Amino acid sequence: MSKFIISKSPALSGKVEISGAKNAVLPILCACLLTEKECILNSVPPLMDVYAMMDILKSLGVKVDYDNVKQVARIKAEKVSKTKEEYEMAGKLRASFLVMGPLLARRQKAKLPLPGGCQIGTRPVDLHIKGFTALGAKIKQEHGFVMAKCRRLTGTHIYLDFPSVGATENILMAAVMADGVTVIENAAVEPEIVDLAEFLNKMGAKITDYGKSTITIKGVKNLKGAKHTVIPDRIEAGTFMVAAAITGGDILLTNAVPDHLGAITSKLKEANVEIEELSRGIRVCAKGELLAFDLKTMPFPGFPTDLQAVFMSLSTVAKGTSVITETVFENRFLHAGELIRMGAEIKTDGRIAVVDGVKKLTATQVKATDLRAGAALVLAAMVAEGETEISDIFHVDRGYCLLEEKLINLGAQIRREE
Ligand code: UD1
DSSP, X not given: OOEEEEEOOOOOEEEXXXXXXXXXXXXXXXXXXXXXXXXXXXXXXXXXXXXXXXXXXXXXXOEEEEETTTTEEEEEOSOOOOOBOOHHHHTTOGGGGGGHHXXXXXXXXXXXXXXXXXXXXXOOXXXXXXXXXXXXXXXXXXXXXXXXXXXXOBOOEEEOSSOOHHHHHHHHHHHTTSBSEEEEETOOOOXXXXXXXXXXXXXXXXXXXXXSSEEEEEOOSOOOOOEEEOOBOHHHXXXXXXXXXXXXXXXXXXXXXXXXXXXXXXXXXXXXXXXXXXXXOXXXXXXXXXXXXXXXXXXXTSBOGGGHHHHHHHHHTSBSEEEEEOOSOSSOOHHHHHHHHTTOEEEEETTEEEEEOOSOEEOOEEEOOSHHHHHHHHHHHTTEESEEEXXXXXXXXXXXXXXXXXXXXXXXXXXXXX
């Protein structure tokens, strides 16, 4: 299994281009199931999760043509010959459940494995299911599968108990071709929801007020093909911003959207990092001493849970005591144990971590326990004395496009060993 070997890096400098957003492209790929016409997607990053989703689409009978150099995907769901997803394929990523909404809309039935728990929490799909039921689907759970069918979906009023990103996306995709009007209340407002809604509207859907907590969807008879460029990945952008901060660097991010990065920019400023919005991109400059900060993860526009681990790495070497509260997932501090092995001083109690900044981290062997924890360890390794070995980096490959190439370009000393 591959691992990263990372030496202490100099201050990072240079320019890095942010890739298309993993969490935007995955639902958008699923949305292509809604039309028999071809959809063309630009800025599709070559990530393990993206390949896994494309394999799922192919297994349902969809034609997928992907140029991973140009990062362009052509998807044609002329026929959706299968409506059952195999466990082996679905188990690779939780987003596999996002084909449920489009399959119900297009084929009025679907049989998908119930996504299991994962390292960061149990991650149920009850809110997705409540939404489909409200739209008129009959749902049965048996032998680890969710079976859904309907005659037609009918527009309705749906209130989400929590603004779940996945549930909002799945319900949105089911409702676009339902009879009548659907209103989703307490919907997620993440930029990835906006990107999906914009793609669906290009396909002919009638969605209004997306990006707000009450979304209205007027059902249409059918959808057509569309061309779309996926938004830049705000989590990748945040990761590079912290990479610059932790190494005392000065880098320019291109293809990043400042409006998506408000909470991240604010936290970095609290940590004494300078952020400048230029016409060329976002400049991150960390010349002063890093200072402790408190953060609490929340749905957008709050601080993203996907950057909690990476910011914990930053706090381990920031002067003072930082308090980090995770409110979105119940078990998302697995990286803390690995950071402690590198000399960090962290105490966790349930959803709260208290981090006392140390003068230096020291290299050792550590393990990526999940995608973002892996990224957090990469950043910590760049400031640790000695050579850090990070195993299980397949987690990192799920969601970061060319991570080591981009870091090496900025001056980091990182190599992959198979
Ligand atoms: C998406 C992102 C993930 C990110 C998360 C929160 C993708 C592919 N993944 O995941 O990177 O960390 O948003 O920003 O876009 N929940 C329920 N019932 C449900 C659905 C969710 O209780 O039916 C709970 C979850 O267990 C979790 C919280 O709601 O505690 C947030 O989950 P959700 O917003 O649905 O995250 P995902 O869409 O799975």
